Structure formats: structure tokens, C-alpha cells
Amino acid sequence: MDKQIQRYINNHFLMVHMVTDIPSDVTTHLHDCYELFYFIAGDLTYYIEGQAYELRPHDIIITNSRELHRIVFNAKCRYERKYIHFKPEFISSFQTAEYNLLSYIENRKLGYFNRIPAEDVLEYKLNELWEQIEQAALEPAPENSILMKALFVQMLVTMNKVFAKYDNPLGDRHKNHKYDHKIVKILDYINNNLDEKITLNVLQQKFYVNKYYLCHIFKMNTGFTVNEYITYKKIMKASELLMTGMTALDAAHAVGYGDYSTFYKAFKGITGYSPKQYFRK
Known part of the structure; x- marks a missing residue:
């Protein structure tokens, strides 16, 4: 059962602090915004995107709107976390030609450098900034909406300083996520060939790995099944094409679906909307 402790919301910003006594796995998903996830307790x-992060208290996970992610619980113990969902519009007035607040969030290779480890969170006082944002969000004073946004921008700037440090050769403490190099190549292939029909047989022939073994190691490394990952990625790409004005049929063909009914079913299953409804939304 979830207990929601704090919450603040407007059209472009959502802040939540939640506790779950008996957690269950969080299925594969993505957001139409950016997420900052602050881990407090749990296992x-x-x-x-193919990387597995074992979290410790005070770790922060960052995902953008293109990164598929899921959570698997190793034990059913108390789970506490905070998270912020925000859209670029929330801080657009602070963006300049010389400095992009979102450069590291937007431009990382998918699944890489998602974690700010606890020691950096505490050293750079990101935990204190988060608490100040929460406090400003909760108090009704009229100036606090401005203060909250200013503090949030300060936190993004600080995160960028941390990410800039990661561009240097990484120490072991930043390598505690595990991955299989073959799986990384397969993920890259899938993401670069969404216009083609990608099947287990295709991947088996291209990467010289038995398809049944591939299913096993793909799930073990990514938390997703092969077909689940391919489908999500194709539908995500199709949704982008729809927003450019492309017809649903053309979008289906552009992401390798020869059968529109199969595309329609997959699209609605993942987004909750038909292609036409999604475009209108």
C-alpha cells in the first residue's frame, strides 16, 4: 500500500514523496517528461536501457523521455523514494545560447550515466537542495513558486557539474552497474534499425547467438524481454512521427509494421490511446 507524503503539481512539474510497505515490480515504461528519482530505502x-543499477540510499537516478526503464525488487521490504517529473518548458526561461541546463539529461547515450551515486549527492548537497525545493513547494507564500523554480535550476546546474566530472575516466565507484557487451551492441542495433522488421531470427543470425540463449541473457541484463523492448521502441518512434503530422499508416510502415492492425493493437496497448487519439491528445 502506497503512502503519499508530499506532492506538488502544475502543468510542467510534479514532486512526490512516497512509501510502500510491500512493493511489487514496476513494469517497463517511459515518461513523456524527464524524471529525477531519489532513492531512500528498499532493496x-x-x-x-540494458543497464542494471543496484541502488543505495541517497542515489539519484535520472531518465529522459526516450529511456525505457523498470524496477525489480530483490526483497519485499519497505520502499521509500522521492521523484520529480518535469518538462523542459518548466525551466525554458532560464535556458541561454551559452548554457543548456538539460544537456547531460538529453545527450547521454541511452542507459549510461543515469546514476548520481550517494557520495556525490551528499558532497554536492543535492539532498539539501531537494529538501529546500520540497519546503518551498509546500508553503503557500506567493513568492515560493519563484523560489522553488530558482532552487530547481540551481539543482540542475549542480547536477551538470557532477556529470561533467564523469566525462573523465571513471573510478570503480561509478561502475557498479553491470552489462553484457553483446547486449549493448544488440540494443544499439535495435535503436538504429527501428524501420526494419526485427525478429529473434534476425538477431540470431546477425550476432551469432542462439535465440533462446539470447532471450535469457537479454532479460537477465535488461529486465525486458526482446520483443517487449523492440515493441516499446517502435511504438515510441511511431508516436514521434505522428506528432510531425505523419499518418498512422505511414508511421506504422516507417517502424517496420506491415500489418496495420498489429501496429494499432501494440500502439494502444502501450500508450493507452489509438494513434488518432494520441495525436489529438
């Missing part, structure tokens, strides 16, 4: 593995 879980956070899977993002």
Missing part, C-alpha cells in the same frame, strides 16, 4: 534493481 531493488533499477533497469534502464
